[in-house]
Amino acid sequence: MHEVGITRSLVEIAEEHARTGGHNKVLSVSVDIGELSGVVAEAVEFCFEAVVRGTLLEGSRLIINRIPGAMRCRDCQQEFPADNYTLECPQCGSFMLDFTKGKELQMTEMEVE
Amino acid sequence: MCIECGCGEINHHHHDHEHDPGPKTLRVEEDLLAKNNRLAGLNRALFAERGVFVLNLVSSPGSGKTSLLEKTISDLKTELCFAVLEGDQQTANDANRIAATGAPVKQINTGAGCHLDAHMVGHGVEGFDLDAADILMIENVGNLVCPAEFDLGEQHKVVILSVTEGEDKPQKYPHMFRAADIMLINKIDLLPYLDFNLEQCRTYAQQVNPDIRIFELSCNSGEGLDSWYDWLRQATA
Ligand SMILES: Nc1nc2c(ncn2[C@@H]2O[C@H](COP(=O)(O)OP(=O)(O)OP(=O)(O)O)[C@@H](O)[C@H]2O)c(=O)[nH]1
Ligand SMILES: [Mg+2]
Ligand SMILES: [Zn+2]
Numbered sequence: 001m002h003e004v005g006i007t008r009s010l011v012e013i014a015e016e017h018a019r020t021g022g023h024n025k026v027l028s029v030s031v032d033i034g035e036l037s038g039v040v041a042e043a044v045e046f047c048f049e050a051v052v053r054g055t056l057l058e059g060s061r062l063i064i065n066r067i068p069g070a071m072r073c074r075d076c077q078q079e080f081p082a083d084n085y086t087l088e089c090p091q092c093g094s095f096m097l098d099f100t101k102g103k104e105l106q107m108t109e110m111e112v113e
Numbered sequence: 114m115c116i117e118c119g120c121g122e123i124n125h126h127h128h129d130h131e132h133d134p135g136p137k138t139l140r141v142e143e144d145l146l147a148k149n150n151r152l153a154g155l156n157r158a159l160f161a162e163r164g165v166f167v168l169n170l171v172s173s174p175g176s177g178k179t180s181l182l183e184k185t186i187s188d189l190k191t192e193l194c195f196a197v198l199e200g201d202q203q204t205a206n207d208a209n210r211i212a213a214t215g216a217p218v219k220q221i222n223t224g225a226g227c228h229l230d231a232h233m234v235g236h237g238v239e240g241f242d243l244d245a246a247d248i249l250m251i252e253n254v255g256n257l258v259c260p261a262e263f264d265l266g267e268q269h270k271v272v273i274l275s276v277t278e279g280e281d282k283p284q285k286y287p288h289m290f291r292a293a294d295i296m297l298i299n300k301i302d303l304l305p306y307l308d309f310n311l312e313q314c315r316t317y318a319q320q321v322n323p324d325i326r327i328f329e330l331s332c333n334s335g336e337g338l339d340s341w342y343d344w345l346r347q348a349t350a
Contacts, residue, residue: 005226009145009146009149012148013143013145018139085288085321088320095323096323106143106145107142107143107145108140108142109139109140109141110138111137112137
């Protein structure tokens with residue numbers, strides 16, 4: 001359950017930016033979570049309420065933007081969607097694949113007051 | 114977009130609403146692992162400066178991480194100087210086993226934590242004489258999921274898979290086998306008693322990670338350890 005740690009760093013980052021800007025309440029935070037990032041969005045959602053207790057984010061809304069995964073074949077250069085670890089290129093069958101999208105794990109925006 | 118109030122309208126010069134204390138949107142592009150990655154970068158710089166080669170050993174519980182360390186240290190201690198960080202949720206059992214080899218060791222107990230992070234490692238090595246060490250071995254918490262995400266400042270993540278776990282583990286836990294660049298298939302002395310398909314296991318691992326380098330060995334019989342030792346010698350030369 002490393003999602004608790006990830007959620008804690010989200011809260012830390014948001015609080016730091018809020019304080020720097022002189023705000024004392026965070027209304028919402030938006031995050032990009034890639035489908036291939038290894039972080040389960042539902043688990044982040046699940047622990048968010050508990051983690052924000054007693055912080056500037058208490059009562060705030062968590063907006064998760066899921067980024068679908070994509071991979072590219074080293075052999076035929078084909079790029080294709082991959083919501084899971086796809087094991088072979090759908091075009092040529094090669095295993096030589098690299099991620100092009102879906103590893104994101106990033107805070108993007110926050111609403112403050 | 115209006116920078117002042119962040120209200121999102123482009124042609125918006127006449128503000129007919131009050132600015133404060135209304136809500137305001139801040140654009141903050143920051144990686145959620147940024148803090149760990151920053152600390153891992155500091156560890157990596159420290160290790161480079163002191164000339165220490167660092168491996169992060171990851172696997173499911175009981176695959177043989179500590180056995181591999183005991184064996185490797187005992188066999189190579191006249192050539193190479195080791196230091197070891199042991200990560201477990203609880204107990205100092207593994208640290209005691211390593212201490213018996215004579216190598217400096219520090220146990221990190223993570224409590225409820227499911228992985229080591231760069232912060233723990235940074236403090237973990239504080240008591241070591243890094244100038245004297247050639248190799249720092251970090252045995253991560255036995256877990257094939259979470260440690261994949263956390264850079265500790267190592268040169269290589271080494272994933273250990275023992276043959277009693279089944280050949281499909283690279284497919285079931287692809288994140289870990291993708292994050293690692295070295296894979297050790299351990300306990301091959303048990304192959305005669307199992308249905309484990311070694312060839313299939315290699316293929317699965319290469320499908321998940323085309324760049325992975327694979328060693329097959331047994332800490333019990335000693336088979337295959339020589340190529341592992343050669344790799345360590347070359348890497349630290
Ligand atoms: N047959 C056989 N048994 C082995 C081998 N390597 C380790 N073992 C046994 O596997 C068990 C677990 O080994 P450990 O070295 O404690 O495994 P570990 O990965 O450090 O375990 P945790 O730290 O608890 O995750 C022990 O009983 C070892 O004796 C091997 O090559 N062959
Ligand atoms: Mg161990
Ligand atoms: Zn292809």
